[in-house]
Amino acid sequence: xxxxxxxxxxxxxxxxxxxxxxxxxxxxxxxxxxxxxxxxxxxxxxxxxxxxxxxxxxxxxxxxxxxxxxxxxxxxxxxxxxxxxxxxxxxxxxxxxxxxxxxxxxxxxxxxxxxxxxxxxxxxxxxxxxxxxxxxxxxxxxxxxxxxx
Numbered sequence: 001x002x003x004x005x006x007x008x009x010x011x012x013x014x015x016x017x018x019x020x021x022x023x024x025x026x027x028x029x030x031x032x033x034x035x036x037x038x039x040x041x042x043x044x045x046x047x048x049x050x051x052x053x054x055x056x057x058x059x060x061x062x063x064x065x066x067x068x069x070x071x072x073x074x075x076x077x078x079x080x081x082x083x084x085x086x087x088x089x090x091x092x093x094x095x096x097x098x099x100x101x102x103x104x105x106x107x108x109x110x111x112x113x114x115x116x117x118x119x120x121x122x123x124x125x126x127x128x129x130x131x132x133x134x135x136x137x138x139x140x141x142x143x144x145x146x147x148x149x
Contacts, residue, residue, distance in 0.1 A: 071096040071103025074136040074143040078105050081128050086113035095148075102142030105132065109147070117147060 075094050083089035091110035096103050109117050118125050129145045136143035 070098045070141065071105060071136065071143055073139050074103065074132045074141075075105060077135040078107060078128065078132045078143075078145060081131065082107060082109060082117065085124065085128075086110065086116055088113055099142075099144070102136055102144070104144045104146065106146055106148045108149075111149075114147070114149075 075096050079092060079094045082092045082094070086092060086109050088110045091108075091113070093108040095106040095108070097106060098104075107117070116124070117128075119127075125145070125147065132143050132145050
């Protein structure tokens, strides 16, 4: 952009900053000392990054906690959902059978509530399975839900 009377002159000039003055305290720093400061900062950053990477790698590679009950959280979630969906919540039973990777959850409901639990075209039980699998994933396991007569 140029002003109307000038040809080629910019409308706004670049700001001019005063150059830093060298005081007696600044003159004591040598070039080697100032060059070493960024290197130590970069080295500290790379060490911190390495620690973060190793801790996240350890979490992913580690196996599930052996002190956890297999399928504990997913069993509680399945039992809660089933009790909310059926008419007779006292008849709901969930049995846990340990499997290789996770747990197999066997759901027992009253015969009158079987259709309610399955839903039209199996949509309700599929939704319950998805939620239970998500709960099992928090324990880093897998869960399979089956309805038992």
